[in-house]
Amino acid sequence: MARAFQPKVLTANHLRSGAVVWRTVDGRWSADPREAELLTDEADAEVLLLKAQGEALEVIGPYLAEARPGLQGPELVHIRERLRATGPSAGLRVTQLEAL
Amino acid sequence: MYRYSDWDETFVRARVAEFSDQVERRLTGALSEDEFRPLRLMNGLYLQLHAYMLRVAVPYGTLSARQMRALAEISEKWDRGYGHFTTRQNIQFNWPKLEDVPAILSALADVEMHAIQTSGNCIRNVTTDPFAGAAADEVADPRPYAELIRQWSTDHPEFQFLPRKFKIAITGSAEDRAVIRAHDIGLRLVERDGALGFEVIVGGGLGRTPILGEVIRDFLPEADLLPYLEAVVSVYNGLGRRDNKYKARIKITVQENGIEAYRAATEARFAELRPLFGGADRAALAEIAAQFAPPAFAARDAGAFDAAYAADPVFRAWADTNLNPHIRADHAIVTVSLKAHGQAPGDASAVQMRLLADLAEEFGHGELRISQYQNVVLPHVARADLPALYARLKAAGLATANVGLVSDIIACPGLDFCALATARSIPVAQAIALHFDALKLEHEIGELELKISGCINACAHHHIGHIGILGLDRAGVENYQITLGGDPVAPSARLGDRMGPGFSAEDLIPALERLLLAYLDLRTDRSERFIDTYRRLGAEPFRAALYQTEAKANAA
Numbered sequence: 001m002a003r004a005f006q007p008k009v010l011t012a013n014h015l016r017s018g019a020v021v022w023r024t025v026d027g028r029w030s031a032d033p034r035e036a037e038l039l040t041d042e043a044d045a046e047v048l049l050l051k052a053q054g055e056a057l058e059v060i061g062p063y064l065a066e067a068r069p070g071l072q073g074p075e076l077v078h079i080r081e082r083l084r085a086t087g088p089s090a091g092l093r094v095t096q097l098e099a100l
Numbered sequence: 101m102y103r104y105s106d107w108d109e110t111f112v113r114a115r116v117a118e119f120s121d122q123v124e125r126r127l128t129g130a131l132s133e134d135e136f137r138p139l140r141l142m143n144g145l146y147l148q149l150h151a152y153m154l155r156v157a158v159p160y161g162t163l164s165a166r167q168m169r170a171l172a173e174i175s176e177k178w179d180r181g182y183g184h185f186t187t188r189q190n191i192q193f194n195w196p197k198l199e200d201v202p203a204i205l206s207a208l209a210d211v212e213m214h215a216i217q218t219s220g221n222c223i224r225n226v227t228t229d230p231f232a233g234a235a236a237d238e239v240a241d242p243r244p245y246a247e248l249i250r251q252w253s254t255d256h257p258e259f260q261f262l263p264r265k266f267k268i269a270i271t272g273s274a275e276d277r278a279v280i281r282a283h284d285i286g287l288r289l290v291e292r293d294g295a296l297g298f299e300v301i302v303g304g305g306l307g308r309t310p311i312l313g314e315v316i317r318d319f320l321p322e323a324d325l326l327p328y329l330e331a332v333v334s335v336y337n338g339l340g341r342r343d344n345k346y347k348a349r350i351k352i353t354v355q356e357n358g359i360e361a362y363r364a365a366t367e368a369r370f371a372e373l374r375p376l377f378g379g380a381d382r383a384a385l386a387e388i389a390a391q392f393a394p395p396a397f398a399a400r401d402a403g404a405f406d407a408a409y410a411a412d413p414v415f416r417a418w419a420d421t422n423l424n425p426h427i428r429a430d431h432a433i434v435t436v437s438l439k440a441h442g443q444a445p446g447d448a449s450a451v452q453m454r455l456l457a458d459l460a461e462e463f464g465h466g467e468l469r470i471s472q473y474q475n476v477v478l479p480h481v482a483r484a485d486l487p488a489l490y491a492r493l494k495a496a497g498l499a500t501a502n503v504g505l506v507s508d509i510i511a512c513p514g515l516d517f518c519a520l521a522t523a524r525s526i527p528v529a530q531a532i533a534l535h536f537d538a539l540k541l542e543h544e545i546g547e548l549e550l551k552i553s554g555c556i557n558a559c560a561h562h563h564i565g566h567i568g569i570l571g572l573d574r575a576g577v578e579n580y581q582i583t584l585g586g587d588p589v590a591p592s593a594r595l596g597d598r599m600g601p602g603f604s605a606e607d608l609i610p611a612l613e614r615l616l617l618a619y620l621d622l623r624t625d626r627s628e629r630f631i632d633t634y635r636r637l638g639a640e641p642f643r644a645a646l647y648q649t650e651a652k653a654n655a656a
Binding site: 013015016017018060061078079083084087088 | 152526
């Protein structure tokens with residue numbers, strides 16, 4: 001039997017700025033993954049992905065990322081996706097370290 | 101240093117104009133992303149995990165003070181106030197906006213720089229010894245040849261669509277500081293019977309299939325460099341596999357065909373090509389070489405250095421680790437560590453870049469280099485000026501005395517930035533540096549090359565680290581595999597041995613501590629480096645320390 005569909009969110013990078021964005025319920029691209037629509041139906045998810053691939057003037061590289069429901073909205077499952085949401089974990093940036 | 105000719109200037113400006121137009125067409129929808137992607141990659145623009153990334157070529161690792169200042173300005177104006185120096189002597193900006201990239205490329209062109217061929221299946225920026233033109237052990241300065249190769253390979257019509265990317269490294273010294281056996285082509289300047297030539301090595305590379313290059317020509321007269329390189333690459337262009345990305349590098353082509361067959365094909369092609377060059381390459385080299393004349397050195401009394409060295413133990417520690425011998429006894433090569441304990445290896449802020457530019461002008465004839473170890477080098481500093489230079493570096497937090505030690509870690513950007521990575525490497529490097537600094541053990545441990553890659557593509561060269569760490573994804577959890585005994589330095593270059601099961605991020609540092617404490621017990625004395633002890637005893641006692649098992653009898 002095929003593995004049950006794992007819920008997903010639709011994510012991409014903003015064309016002009018490169019910023020990471022997620023697709024919201026009302027069809028916007030948001031910088032906050034907690035605003036993302038949690039897609040629980042595989043067919044819906046595929047359709048949304050195809051649609052996003054057609055939005056070449058707004059986003060690039062759209063794909064579906066695994067997520068699970070959380071108290072404040074979808075929570076990203078994989079560490080790669082979580083880092084993509086939070087930004088580099090390398091806490092000590094050189095610009096913050098220096099007291100020049 | 102090399103200054104652009106009118107031809108260079110016109111070419112780079114034309115490329116900026118062309119790419120600006122392509123960006124405009126992408127933003128208005130005249131180009132699709134599929135059409136635009138190869139165009140942006142040809143100009144060094146990637147899409148990474150969080151944002152676009154622009155990789156700028158630092159030609160063979162050399163920068164003028166003016167160029168360093170321009171990089172600082174670009175980082176402030178269009179990025180986040182810092183840049184990341186890479187193991188290929190380049191700089192990467194991690195946060196540019198697509199719409200700003202034309203302006204960035206234009207600002208780079210203003211200081212004779214570009215991002216051309218820093219990506220894609222073409223000949224990439226040539227790398228060389230960061231001490232070139234300054235090292236005491238140099239046969240000849242490799243930079244004129246590196247510039248000649250840059251000019252030959254830039255927009256070379258035959259080599260824009262190679263089976264895969266192609267990297268050339270060149271050194272002029274007996275001690276290999278350019279890792280020539282880990283490149284598609286490695287070149288070493290050698291002298292034979294009074295004549296200058298190259299030892300040519302082919303088919304090296306790390307990544308998922310690490311292979312050290314083999315000698316294809318033990319002595320190539322230097323005058324034949326370009327026709328011979330063209331022959332090697334031309335044979336690869338024909339024979340290299342295009343059916344499988346993972347078998348497309350020249351290292352696989354050489355392995356599949358055998359070095360003898362590859363050599364024969366190269367020599368045959370070389371015989372055809374050599375007469376076609378007609379001397380234009382020689383004329384170009386003569387013009388280039390004149391621009392790499394050494395700076396006007398002045399004889400200086402090194403008394404101030406000797407006095408500071410005797411009086412100040414902190415200065416002495418820095419001098420012992422961060423200086424290398426210069427062609428002139430009254431000068432030194434200074435390595436400025438970009439590895440302050442706890443910082444991201446290779447990052448430099450705009451403030452630091454400007455300071456380094458100022459110091460290069462005041463103390464170092466306006467020259468800077470980027471090293472494969474992700475540090476900055478001031479190649480020509482009078483010993484008399486070292487105490488003053490040190491004081492200025494120290495005030496700016498740039499005087500870390502750790503070059504060549506355990507915290508001088510090469511780390512790729514890893515999963516914090518890279519779309520291909522499987523695990524983080526920067527935070528691991530930071531934690532290791534802080535840990536051994538807290539133990540105050542790193543000077544006791546001595547010379548050690550530790551390299552951390554965040555995926556099997558091995559950008560941090562972990563296979564040739566004395567200690568190599570490879571970050572992998574094991575069911576969604578970062579896991580770190582250790583290799584020991586690698587050595588980057590030809591002719592003794594060697595790939596490391598994989599130890600065993602990987603470690604979690606938490607268990608990795610205690611394992612490394614056990615490993616290095618074991619080394620301190622096992623070494624004959626301080627002069628025996630980690631790699632020497634490993635060579636003498638083999639893997640077993642070190643494996644036992646890592647995994648806390650009894651050493652096998654043969655280690656006794």
